[in-house]
Amino acid sequence: xxxxxxxxxxxxxxxxxxxxxxxxxxxxxxxxxxxxxxxxxxxxxxxxxxxxxxxxxxxxxxxxxxxxxxxxxxxxxxxxxxxxxxxxxxxxxxxxxxxxxxxxxxxxxxxxxxxxxxxxxxxxxxxxxxxxxxxxxxxxxxxxxxxxxxxxxxxxxxxxxxxxxxxxxxxxxxxxxxxxxxxxxxxxxxxxxxxxxxxxxxxxxxxxxxxxxxxxxxxxxxxxxxxxxxxxxxxxxxxxxxxxxxxxxxxxxxxxxxxxxxxxxxxxxxxxxxxxxxxxxxxxxxxxxxxxxxxxxxxx
Amino acid sequence: xxxxxxxxxxxxxxxxxxxxxxxxxxxxxxxxxxxxxxxxxxxxxxxxxxxxxxxxxxxxxxxxxxxxxxxxxxxxxxxxxxxxxxxxxxxxxxxxxxxxxxxxxxxxxxxxxxxxxxxxxxxxxxxxxxxxxxxxxxxxxxxxxxxxxxxxxxxxxxxxxxxxxxxxxxxxxxxxxxxxxxxxxxxxxxxxxxxxxxxxxxxxxxxxxxxxxxxxxxxxxxxxxxxxxxxxxxxxxxxxxxxxxxxxxxxxxxxxxxxxxxxxxxxxxxxxxxxxxxxxxxxxxxxxxxxxxxxxxxxxxxxxxxxxxxxxxxxxxxxxxxxxxxxxxxxxxxxxxxxxxxxxxxxxxx
Numbered sequence: 001x002x003x004x005x006x007x008x009x010x011x012x013x014x015x016x017x018x019x020x021x022x023x024x025x026x027x028x029x030x031x032x033x034x035x036x037x038x039x040x041x042x043x044x045x046x047x048x049x050x051x052x053x054x055x056x057x058x059x060x061x062x063x064x065x066x067x068x069x070x071x072x073x074x075x076x077x078x079x080x081x082x083x084x085x086x087x088x089x090x091x092x093x094x095x096x097x098x099x100x101x102x103x104x105x106x107x108x109x110x111x112x113x114x115x116x117x118x119x120x121x122x123x124x125x126x127x128x129x130x131x132x133x134x135x136x137x138x139x140x141x142x143x144x145x146x147x148x149x150x151x152x153x154x155x156x157x158x159x160x161x162x163x164x165x166x167x168x169x170x171x172x173x174x175x176x177x178x179x180x181x182x183x184x185x186x187x188x189x190x191x192x193x194x195x196x197x198x199x200x201x202x203x204x205x206x207x208x209x210x211x212x213x214x215x216x217x218x219x220x221x222x223x224x225x226x227x228x229x230x231x232x233x234x235x236x237x238x239x240x241x242x243x244x245x246x247x248x249x250x251x252x253x254x255x256x257x258x259x260x261x262x263x264x265x266x267x268x269x270x271x272x273x274x275x276x277x278x279x280x281x282x283x284x285x286x287x288x289x290x291x292x293x294x295x296x297x298x299x300x
Numbered sequence: 301x302x303x304x305x306x307x308x309x310x311x312x313x314x315x316x317x318x319x320x321x322x323x324x325x326x327x328x329x330x331x332x333x334x335x336x337x338x339x340x341x342x343x344x345x346x347x348x349x350x351x352x353x354x355x356x357x358x359x360x361x362x363x364x365x366x367x368x369x370x371x372x373x374x375x376x377x378x379x380x381x382x383x384x385x386x387x388x389x390x391x392x393x394x395x396x397x398x399x400x401x402x403x404x405x406x407x408x409x410x411x412x413x414x415x416x417x418x419x420x421x422x423x424x425x426x427x428x429x430x431x432x433x434x435x436x437x438x439x440x441x442x443x444x445x446x447x448x449x450x451x452x453x454x455x456x457x458x459x460x461x462x463x464x465x466x467x468x469x470x471x472x473x474x475x476x477x478x479x480x481x482x483x484x485x486x487x488x489x490x491x492x493x494x495x496x497x498x499x500x501x502x503x504x505x506x507x508x509x510x511x512x513x514x515x516x517x518x519x520x521x522x523x524x525x526x527x528x529x530x531x532x533x534x535x536x537x538x539x540x541x542x543x544x545x546x547x548x549x550x551x552x553x554x555x556x557x558x559x560x561x562x563x564x565x566x567x568x569x570x571x572x573x574x575x576x577x578x579x580x581x582x583x584x585x586x587x588x589x590x591x592x593x594x595x596x597x598x599x600x601x602x603x604x605x606x607x608x609x610x611x612x613x614x615x616x617x618x619x620x621x622x623x624x625x626x627x628x629x630x631x632x633x634x635x636x637x638x639x640x641x642x643x644x645x646x647x648x649x650x
Contacts, residue, residue: 009563009564009566010564010566012563013563013564013565013566013606013610014566014602014605014606014610016606016610037617037618038617038618038619039617040558040562040563040617040623041558041562041563041564043558044554044564045510045529046550046551046554046555047554047555047558048529049529049532049533049551050533050536050537050551050554050555051533051537051630051631051636052636052637052638052639053630053633053636053637053638054626054627054630054631056639057626057630058558058623058626061622061623061626084512091641092639092641095639095641095644095645095646095647096639096641096644096646096647097647099639102637106626106629106630107626109622109625110619110622157509157510157511157512157513158510158512161511161512161513161515161516162512162515162516163516197462197465197511198462198463198509198510198511198513200466200509201509202509202510203463203506203507203508203509205546205549205550205569205570205573205574206506206507206545206546206547206550206573207467207502207503207506207507207545208594209467210463210466210467210470210507210509211509213466213467214462214463214465214466214509217466243598243601243602243605244598246597246598246601247597247598282605283605284601284604284605
């Protein structure tokens with residue numbers, strides 16, 4: 001399947017292991033990714049907060065570039081926040097013809113136009129994997145079932161709310177996909193309080209206490225539920241849950257030491273890729289215990 | 301008629317016993333409400349069951365509860381639909397979150413919700429002497445605040461708010477939506493003072509984490525988070541309020557970085573955020589430097605993880621001039637364009 005691919009900013013910034021992992025995983029799933037290397041930041045909600053027309057124009061620009069990729073089935077992103085911020089703009093662009101034409105007017109100078117097309121989509125890799133590749137096809141490709149690995153899902157707000165904007169009417173199970181994929185890969189999905197809550201990242205510079213109490217509490221809940229690791233499709237969540245975890249531990253006054261994996265990394269592990277190829281040695285919270293368990297699986 | 305199991309959270313403060321679960325069975329049509337079910341239990345099985353309700357038509361906002369973990373109005377939720385979403389067969393009904401429980405399904409709205417609403421001065425503060433007759437404003441200037449006016453104060457958003465869960469002092473979604481109702485009112489004379497107050501409060505507009513819970517649960521589509529974003533937009537862009545919470549700095553940092561590079565230069569985000577958007581101020585202002593020092597641990601971990609190159613340098617997009625042109629053209633307009641789907645609705649066109 002050929003796809004226009006928007007990797008986002010953070011996957012090429014402070015979580016480069018995510019971008020690298022997707023590059024390794026995509027060929028295993030027969031995905032041909034055409035990276036949108038001229039596309040701009042989705043705005044992460046902040047540009048929309050500053051100026052809605054600006055955010056909508058910037059994302060219409062990205063969509064227009066994606067629609068220009070010949071033979072692409074749609075556009076794929078690898079970030080919950082990109083998904084949410086882009087879906088918000090797309091909702092407005094699709095809802096009102098006059099508004100869409102006005103926004104497209106801002107792109108005239110580049111010769112770009114976003115066309116409303118009910119069949120065109122922008123999907124996070126998680127959605128794409130379940131809806132367009134399918135769990136059965138994925139299962140057939142699993143060469144190293146993650147047996148015994150207890151994995152706690154962490155979605156990121158932007159990919160589960162608001163459900164109306166995010167296509168839950170047509171895909172009501174989108175808030176259970178992580179659990180479904182974890183089970184398909186042979187792992188044990190761990191139920192705990194934080195799976196659909198907020199990592200706190202958006203306010204890390206504005207209210208560190210609120211931000212890291214959120215991150216810390218969810219990681220503590222995952223520890224208490226007996227998880228070996230947390231997995232998230234959102235690199236911004238990853239920043240607060242992994243990079244900030246040593247600080248977050250101070251705010252909740254307990255040891256955490258909870259490895260946090262990017263969603264494509266667990267897919268890669270089950271498809272036979274090695275932890276190092278997937279950048280698992282690049283995390284702040286060490287993933288060595290997870291790596292050891294995976295190595296034991298390979299030996300079994 | 302169908303049978304429904306209701307698993308209800310019970311608590312009697314006078315008993316001295318902790319809260320507990322109790323299951324009841326009711327027989328009603330699937331399109332009847334969960335509130336109908338609760339009232340049937342109270343009428344036929346246990347008269348001591350506490351629930352606050354009045355209109356039973358999603359107007360009064362009294363019967364907010366959590367149904368299967370989700371904050372909503374009991375009168376506005378059908379039994380059949382709730383049963384479909386029930387995990388273990390029984391529809392789980394509990395009191396709302398983030399507020400103390402008085403009895404069974406009744407929470408103390410005064411202690412949290414109404415106190416926070418009072419906090420934002422929820423009445424008009426006009427400038428100058430009152431007119432001889434009523435205040436007259438053009439109807440179109442009120443359209444923008446109709447969404448925030450639709451609030452029925454049920455507390456569902458307060459119950460679901462994830463910032464409140466870790467920071468009980470957060471002013472919260474309902475009260476901030478109410479604040480926008482007056483900030484956006486052309487008759488109000490204290491717009492800037494209101495915004496300054498809400499921006500400077502460490503538990504004000506910059507304590508919202510964008511989690512969309514309030515948008516998701518509001519039975520009236522008030523979208524409190526959207527109103528909070530409007531408050532931020534007015535505070536930063538109309539009044540340039542440089543608050544002590546880095547709200548202004550964070551927005552400016554993000555926007556100017558994307559204007560310059562096209563994608564996010566994360567290495568500059570904290571410095572610029574602490575420096576009201578400026579790299580120089582972020583490294584010289586004593587308050588900014590204090591915050592940088594406080595973030596030193598994360599900075600060291602970042603350097604170890606991605607190396608100094610990624611922290612210090614960032615590539616522009618190949619045709620960044622196009623992104624800059626978009627910024628320049630749109631930001632130089634006299635008025636910001638905003639499409640509010642709550643007000644305009646969706647096109648009928650297919």
